Amino acid sequence: MRYLTAGESHGSQLTLIVEGLPSRLPFSREAVDQQLARRQKGYGRGRRMQIESDRVQVLSGIRFGETTGAPVALAIENKDWVKWKDVMSPDSEGEKTEKRRVSRPRPGHADLNGAIKYGHRDMRDVLERSSARETAARVTAGAVARQVLQLCGIRVASHVVRIGTVGTERLDPARWTAEEIAERSEASPVRCLDPEAEQAMIRLIDEAKQEGDSLGGVVEVIVENVPVGLGSHVHWDRKLDARITQAIVSINAFKGAEIGIGFEAAERKGSQVHDEILWSEEKGYHRATNRLGGFEGGMTTGEPIVVRGVMKPIPTLYKPLNSVDIDTKEPFQASIERSDNCAVPAAGVVAENVVAWEVARALLEKFSSDTAEELHRCVEQYRKQVKEF
Ligand SMILES: Cc1cc2nc3c(=O)[nH]c(=O)nc-3n(C[C@H](O)[C@H](O)[C@H](O)COP(=O)(O)O)c2cc1C
Numbered sequence: 092m093r094y095l096t097a098g099e100s101h102g103s104q105l106t107l108i109v110e111g112l113p114s115r116l117p118f119s120r121e122a123v124d125q126q127l128a129r130r131q132k133g134y135g136r137g138r139r140m141q142i143e144s145d146r147v148q149v150l151s152g153i154r155f156g157e158t159t160g161a162p163v164a165l166a167i168e169n170k171d172w173v174k175w176k177d178v179m180s181p182d183s184e185g186e187k188t189e190k191r192r193v194s195r196p197r198p199g200h201a202d203l204n205g206a207i208k209y210g211h212r213d214m215r216d217v218l219e220r221s222s223a224r225e226t227a228a229r230v231t232a233g234a235v236a237r238q239v240l241q242l243c244g245i246r247v248a249s250h251v252v253r254i255g256t257v258g259t260e261r262l263d264p265a266r267w268t269a270e271e272i273a274e275r276s277e278a279s280p281v282r283c284l285d286p287e288a289e290q291a292m293i294r295l296i297d298e299a300k301q302e303g304d305s306l307g308g309v310v311e312v313i314v315e316n317v318p319v320g321l322g323s324h325v326h327w328d329r330k331l332d333a334r335i336t337q338a339i340v341s342i343n344a345f346k347g348a349e350i351g352i353g354f355e356a357a358e359r360k361g362s363q364v365h366d367e368i369l370w371s372e373e374k375g376y377h378r379a380t381n382r383l384g385g386f387e388g389g390m391t392t393g394e395p396i397v398v399r400g401v402m403k404p405i406p407t408l409y410k411p412l413n414s415v416d417i418d419t420k421e422p423f424q425a426s427i428e429r430s431d432n433c434a435v436p437a438a439g440v441v442a443e444n445v446v447a448w449e450v451a452r453a454l455l456e457k458f459s460s461d462t463a464e465e466l467h468r469c470v471e472q473y474r475k476q477v478k479e480f
């Protein structure tokens with residue numbers, strides 16, 4: 092299974108093609124729209140989110156609520172486009188307008204590097220595509236992938252574990268199910284499970300906004316009921332933990348990812364890191380702990396996948412940073428029209444969906460899956476086989 096996205100932030104729409112889905116998979120447009128709506132929420136978002144109301148349009152590959160096995164083409168309209176039609180015109184006869192031309196690169200964005208690399212004197216040709224607007228298409232891909240996961244009883248959830256200096260304790264996995272995490276985080280404006288930390292995070296976002304500053308943070312994604320042995324130890328690019336961390340770091344503004352206790356493993360002794368193996372009639376093989384976040388040797392262990400991603404603070408600041416105009420080579424202080432000042436809660440939804448995609452992709456690689464029924468049968472049979480191993 093693979094996907095491609097296309098589209099600019101202020102162009103007419105985002106386009107997504109998903110190829111390799113099983114046929115006869117029930118497809119719910121409402122479930123995709125639900126994920127899109129979740130991505131638009133979260134305390135700290137800017138005015139653009141009041142303009143957009145993302146909904147998926149199905150162009151091909153689905154008939155009467157089921158996949159046919161053909162590529163699925165989907166689109167999400169950019170409502171803001173009506174105000175940008177002349178600036179974003181694809182017609183060669185269209186006037187290459189000076190209006191909205193960008194000659195002032197914003198620190199922390201792709202503007203300057205992209206302009207130098209692709210030879211653009213108008214950095215709009217870079218920033219339109221580098222914008223995190225594109226994450227709406229990636230959430231759509233993840234929402235489609237979740238329909239594969241749902242068929243196999245695999246659940247995905249996420250929550251915010253840090254914004255700026257305010258963080259929460261690690262979850263006790265025995266206490267929290269994916270369903271509870273999803274429910275509780277959804278009820279919180281910052282998608283945090285701890286009510287005290289939630290209030291402190293909100294205060295921090297308000298303070299940063301008043302100062303014209305921005306904030307980053309950390310999100311955690313949990314995937315439950317994953318079969319043992321997704322991914323592989325035999326080759327670097329088949330290791331699922333590596334694919335998942337790449338997916339996380341590919342989200343705009345994400346600078347790192349860790350599996351399980353991640354960087355904390357460096358400080359601990361081996362006996363405090365590795366998860367002892369147990370067996371019982373009821374559960375089959377399982378682990379006493381899940382410090383390694385559901386992975387050994389690039390393969391799933393059957394314990395929940397636990398992955399965290401760190402997001403840098405939003406680079407566009409109302410408090411201006413120094414930069415250099417590429418026309419005059421003169422220094423200037425960046426001024427802005429609108430921006431998010433914290434997008435960590437929204438980015439958590441993106442993280443959740445890119446992880447869902449990678450898990451579904453690994454599932455379809457492992458199991459025979461021309462039809463949804465075939466995939467379901469193979470997964471069930473394998474789960475039985477694992478228990479009898
Ligand atoms: C959901 C989401 C919303 C974002 N919103 C903004 C924004 O409003 N303003 C901004 O400057 N950056 C925003 N960003 C971050 C930039 O897109 C990102 O920092 C930039 O494209 C440069 O990429 P890099 O940080 O990965 O190097 C957002 C990121 C995400 C994931």
Ligand SMILES: C=C(O[C@@H]1CC(C(=O)O)=C[C@@H](OP(=O)(O)O)[C@H]1O)C(=O)O
Pocket residue numbers: 100137139140143221222223224227343429430431
């Ligand atoms: C449009 C979205 O996020 C945008 C991501 C973004 C950036 O620079 O990444 C900048 C802002 O866009 P604009 O400059 O149009 O206000 C955000 O609103 C979205 O998440 O759908």
